[in-house]
Amino acid sequence: MSLILTTNPNKDYELLDSGLGEKLERYGKYVLRRPDPQALWRPGLDAKIWDQADAVFERSGRDAGWKIRAGVPERWEAEIGGLKFLIRPTAFKHTGVFPEQAPNWDWMRAVIQSASEGSGKDKKATVLNLFGYTGGASLACAQAGAEVCHVDGSKTAIGWARDNAELNGLSDKPTRWILEDAVKFVEREIKRGHKYDGVIMDPPAFGHGPGGEMWRIEKDLLYLMDLCEKVLSDKPLFVLVNGYASGYSAIAYENNLLNLKKKFGGEIEKGELTIAESGKDGRLLPCGIFARWSNAK
Secondary structure (H helix, E strand, O other): OEEEEEEOOOOOEEEEEEEOOEEEEEEOOEEEEEEOOOOOOOOOOOHHHHOOOOEEEEEEOOEEEEEEOOOOOOOEEEEEOOEEEEEOOOOOOOOOOOHHHHHHHHHHHHHHHHHHHHOOOOOOOEEEEEOOOOOHHHHHHHHOOOEEEEEEOOHHHHHHHHHHHHHOOOOOOOEEEEEOOHHHHHHHHHHHOOOEOEEEEOOOOEEEOOOOOEEEHHHHHHHHHHHHHHOEOOOOOEEEEEEOOOOOOHHHHHHOOHHHHHHHOOEEEEEEEEEEEOOOOOOEEEEEEEEEEEOOO
């Protein structure tokens, strides 16, 4: 089944406009302007509105960085998809959260809660989140009552995720925060005999682990998918794979989940992640792809 999942404007986040390779977003009370190559159309708002942004990510030759107005804090809070995040403009134009993931967070909460109700709440679901970044998916699963293992290769990202957990009152939830290369960690979990009911992964096209391990999606994804199948429990609940700058189709990700459906039953969904502009036309900004398998009853 193909879907278009959409994050709509809410109290603390909205996509105000997009076009000419940029997007204009509001996080809390601050408006950010930054590049987005998917915005291959004309902006809907006047240029004067764009020029009033509180922070602008600019590129000049090989140099790039944020130009931030006086009075804008280094970081601030915003609630998106039922979670609170510390927003901070980073050197790579990011903000510390991907709002387009909100529908996936809702889906994971529903799958975990449904499984909990079906089991009489005598067993917590266990979830492995690889390339976990600042913790959106981990926190959503923890909210739903799961035990979570959050893995990322960046010490900064893990610290940020733990701060977000505290912000949401989830610091006391059973969550492990692991600074490790994703492939190496799953290999070790298999050797240790550890199993998970759910696996989330958000692999980059290219990256490095904390020990300098190189990740190339075209070389390493299939091996990691095989490892993740081995680390699943006997009655798994879900597997979610997200994609951003890899250039692949959601169908390619779906094909990697077909063996799970053959082995465990359940259903596969795939499609695009989008954000709707807050204007009257409500244009959709493409933000990535996903494929997800679920066996929840």
